Amino acid sequence: MTDGKDGDSAGFVARHRPGRDRDALVAQAADRADEIPMLRDSLAGRPGNLVPLTEEALALAGLRQLLGPEDAVPALLRLGARAAMAAGATVTPAEPPLRVDLGPPGAIELPRGRERPTGLTPRRLVEACHAALATRDRIALDLFAQVPVDRIARQPPAPEERIYGLAHAQGLQALLRGDAAGNQLLLQAIQGCNDTALAPAARDYAQFIVSPEIELALLHRDPDAAQFDKALRNALVLHRRYWSELRPNPGEAQDSDPAGFIALGPLAWAAMRHDQGLPVGIRSDYLPQGLVDGAV
Known part of the structure; x- marks a missing residue:
C-alpha cells in the first residue's frame, strides 16, 4: 500500500x-x-x-x-x-x-x-448505481430501473438535489436503458456542479467528486484512450484532495471516512470501459483492480 x-x-x-x-x-x-x-x-x-x-x-x-x-x-x-x-x-x-x-x-x-x-437521496442512488456497475450486478441495476427517482428527493428538494442530483440520477437511469436523453441530463448535472447557489461545502463536493465522475460517464466509450486516462487520473487526484485536504465541517478532518477509500464513480466507469474492450491505463489504491478487470 x-x-x-x-x-x-x-x-x-x-x-x-x-x-x-x-x-x-x-x-x-x-x-x-x-x-x-x-x-x-x-x-x-x-x-x-x-x-x-x-x-x-x-x-x-x-x-x-x-x-x-x-x-x-x-x-x-x-x-x-x-x-x-x-x-x-x-x-x-x-x-x-x-x-x-x-x-x-x-x-x-x-x-x-x-x-x-x-x-435515501438521489446521491445515494448514484453511489449505489456506481457500486452495481463496478460489480456488474444485474439484480441491482434491474431494481434501479424501477425506482421513481423524482420521488426520492426531499420535499422541497435540497439545493444539491434540485441543481444536479436529480438530473444525475435520472441521467444514469436513462443512459442504462439506452435512452439518448441520458447524456443531456448528465450534461445538465455537470453544469450544475458549478452553480453558485450551492453552499460552499456542497459545491466542493460537486466539483471534486461529482463533476469528475460525470465526465468519466460521458467518456467511458470514447476510443481516445489518452483522453479517458487523463480524465480518470484527474478524478482520482481530486478524490484524494477532497478526502485528505478539505474540511466541510470547520476543524473536522475527513481523511479517515471510509467513503474516501474507494473512488466509486471512477471505479464504475473504468470497469464499464474495460467491458467495452477499451483500455484503462491508470491504476490506483482507490480502484480494486480485480473489479476494473472483471476478474471478481
Whole structure:
C-alpha cells in the first residue's frame, strides 16, 4: 500500500494517508461487520433499515479496500447497491411485494407503495448505481430501473438535489436503458456542479467528486484512450484532495471516512470501459483492480 501524492507515477494514483491508526480502523471495521447481519435480519419488520444497511455495507467495503482482505469488497458493494435500489423500488405504487436477494439467509419480501425511506437521496442512488456497475450486478441495476427517482428527493428538494442530483440520477437511469436523453441530463448535472447557489461545502463536493465522475460517464466509450486516462487520473487526484485536504465541517478532518477509500464513480466507469474492450491505463489504491478487470 502506498500513501499520498509522493507515491504517484505516470500510471498510478496513490491513496491518501488516513488520520487514524490502523488499530482504530480495524475496530471500526469489526463494528460495521457486526452491524450488517443485524440490519439484514431486521428488514422483514423494518424495511426502512435498507438505507442504514446500504451505508454500512459501502463503508465496510471502503475499510476492506484499505485494510484487506480486498476480496471481500465486491460482495459488500453488491449488498450496498441492492439494498439502496430495493429501498428506492419500494416507493413504486402498491403492487405485489418486492422480492430481493440480499445474501444469506435468502430472498426477502418487502412491501411496496411506501414513502421515501429516510436517508435515501438521489446521491445515494448514484453511489449505489456506481457500486452495481463496478460489480456488474444485474439484480441491482434491474431494481434501479424501477425506482421513481423524482420521488426520492426531499420535499422541497435540497439545493444539491434540485441543481444536479436529480438530473444525475435520472441521467444514469436513462443512459442504462439506452435512452439518448441520458447524456443531456448528465450534461445538465455537470453544469450544475458549478452553480453558485450551492453552499460552499456542497459545491466542493460537486466539483471534486461529482463533476469528475460525470465526465468519466460521458467518456467511458470514447476510443481516445489518452483522453479517458487523463480524465480518470484527474478524478482520482481530486478524490484524494477532497478526502485528505478539505474540511466541510470547520476543524473536522475527513481523511479517515471510509467513503474516501474507494473512488466509486471512477471505479464504475473504468470497469464499464474495460467491458467495452477499451483500455484503462491508470491504476490506483482507490480502484480494486480485480473489479476494473472483471476478474471478481
